[in-house]
Amino acid sequence: MKKILLFPIIAFMLFFADFTANAQELQYTVINGEATITGFSGQPESIVIPQELEGAPVTEIRDNAFYKCSSLREIILPEGLKKMGHHCFYECTSLKKIVIPDSVSETGMGCFEGCSSLEEIILPEKLTILPESCFRDCSSLKNIMLPQSITDIQKFCFAGCSSLSDISFSGNLVSIGDLAFYGCNSASNLYIPDSVSYIGIHSLGYNEYGKISGFSIIGSNGSASEKYAEENGFHFSAIPETAEVFAPSESRYAPVKLPEIFLFAGMFFLIMAIISTFRIKRRR
Numbered sequence: 001m002k003k004i005l006l007f008p009i010i011a012f013m014l015f016f017a018d019f020t021a022n023a024q025e026l027q028y029t030v031i032n033g034e035a036t037i038t039g040f041s042g043q044p045e046s047i048v049i050p051q052e053l054e055g056a057p058v059t060e061i062r063d064n065a066f067y068k069c070s071s072l073r074e075i076i077l078p079e080g081l082k083k084m085g086h087h088c089f090y091e092c093t094s095l096k097k098i099v100i101p102d103s104v105s106e107t108g109m110g111c112f113e114g115c116s117s118l119e120e121i122i123l124p125e126k127l128t129i130l131p132e133s134c135f136r137d138c139s140s141l142k143n144i145m146l147p148q149s150i151t152d153i154q155k156f157c158f159a160g161c162s163s164l165s166d167i168s169f170s171g172n173l174v175s176i177g178d179l180a181f182y183g184c185n186s187a188s189n190l191y192i193p194d195s196v197s198y199i200g201i202h203s204l205g206y207n208e209y210g211k212i213s214g215f216s217i218i219g220s221n222g223s224a225s226e227k228y229a230e231e232n233g234f235h236f237s238a239i240p241e242t243a244e245v246f247a248p249s250e251s252r253y254a255p256v257k258l259p260e261i262f263l264f265a266g267m268f269f270l271i272m273a274i275i276s277t278f279r280i281k282r283r284r
Contacts, residue, residue: 036060043071051078191218192225199228
């Protein structure tokens with residue numbers, strides 16, 4: 001009986017000790033009823049930022065808060081977080097995944113620059129701008145899906161993401177800044193939505209050696225993507241105006257329509273069932 005009771009007590013103590021360690025590794029301030037994470041101490045590997053500190057909601061991670069925290073492998077950000085300052089996770093070289101809560105509406109420049117082990121990024125729907133150098137030199141990142149809220153990708157945003165091959169652009173994207181995808185050597189065949197009206201200098205298809213071999217662009221005739229391809233000498237493939245296969249982010253949530261034959265068949269069997277039920281009742 002004593003052994004049975006002892007196990008949950010030990011488990012609770014270990015959990016509490018881990019939570020206390022996390023709290024001790026965080027540095028923060030509370031001003032006007034809101035808590036801001038300002039830094040860390042020690043060499044943390046895993047941190048869970050609570051939703052509240054001293055009864056105040058955590059709403060911001062300050063500029064440079066986790067600057068060069070190379071030991072950090074995992075961090076859980078709280079719902080209610082609104083702002084992430086510039087270079088707040090700069091060169092966190094062991095960080096593998098980041099989920100930015102839906103409450104975040106602003107991230108600073110260079111926010112995850114140099115996070116060379118970062119493999120997965122989940123962005124919130126409130127973001128409209130991906131700032132300068134936000135994911136620069138995230139060399140392990142292989143794919144990125146931009147939420148429909150994104151309208152502006154600023155310069156150097158994904159520069160140096162050499163493994164990035166699968167990019168799903170927002171259907172509301174307007175601007176791709178200078179050198180935004182410079183050095184993305186694995187991105188060889190990109191679809192650019194019609195919403196894009198500006199593509200900056202050497203933004204797509206370039207690295208330190210010049211043009212990326214075999215790079216091509218897919219888009220609509222008369223679009224900014226066609227103009228960019230022509231001006232830079234890249235292969236361009238035009239898609240039919242009715243084609244939907246190149247817009248998965250738009251069509252992904254569309255309701256599934258059943259073929260008409262299935263609707264007619266369903267109506268037929270329903271009518272037959274009603275007639276059969278009526279006949280059985282009459283016989284009785």
